[in-house]
Amino acid sequence: MAEEALPARRFGRRRQANVAGGRPKAYKVTVSDEENDRLVALAGEAGTTVPRLLVESALADRSAGSVSERRNAAAELFRVYRLLAAVSNNVNQIARATNATGEVHEELVATLAAVRRTAERVDGVIERFSVS
Incomplete structure (x- = not known):
């Protein structure tokens, strides 16, 4: 039995779900070229965007x-x-x-x-x- 790789999109959205009233707060984060490359790579591995990766990483339950x-x-x-x-x-x-x-x-x-x-x-x- 060959196990097939499943697309990442099957398990979640790339974009966050809408919330009532929108998201009125925005943060600006500056990063170096190396940090940007790493964030883009991590977001790609997670199948998400860099902003969503940053929010989920910061707010995720560590356990x-x-x-x-x-x-x-x-x-x-x-x-x-x-x-x-x-x-x-x-x-x-x-x-x-x-x-x-x-x-x-x-x-x-x-x-x-x-x-x-x-x-x-x-x-x-x-x-x-x-x-x-």
Whole structure:
């Protein structure tokens, strides 16, 4: 099963949602060329704009990880979800064959191992974002 890269836009907007009354406050931040290059690169990685990156970074809950970490975790959980769907299909097919013949097939061991690996991936993602 080949895992496909998911577009960043699938998990969030590039632009902030509108708020009632608009956003009347504006701040001017001056940066060097090197700082600008770094901010542009970070915003690109996060799939957002530099102003939104600055606001979210400053206001983000530190225990929840960065915006890009949360987006990456969401992408990983979607990949795991698709993998679990495929594995559950295999388990159903094996169970149907086992019930029909009364024989335990070799695929059962490999499939159950895949279930364990997938569960460990889910645990890993959850542990990264668990609040102590």
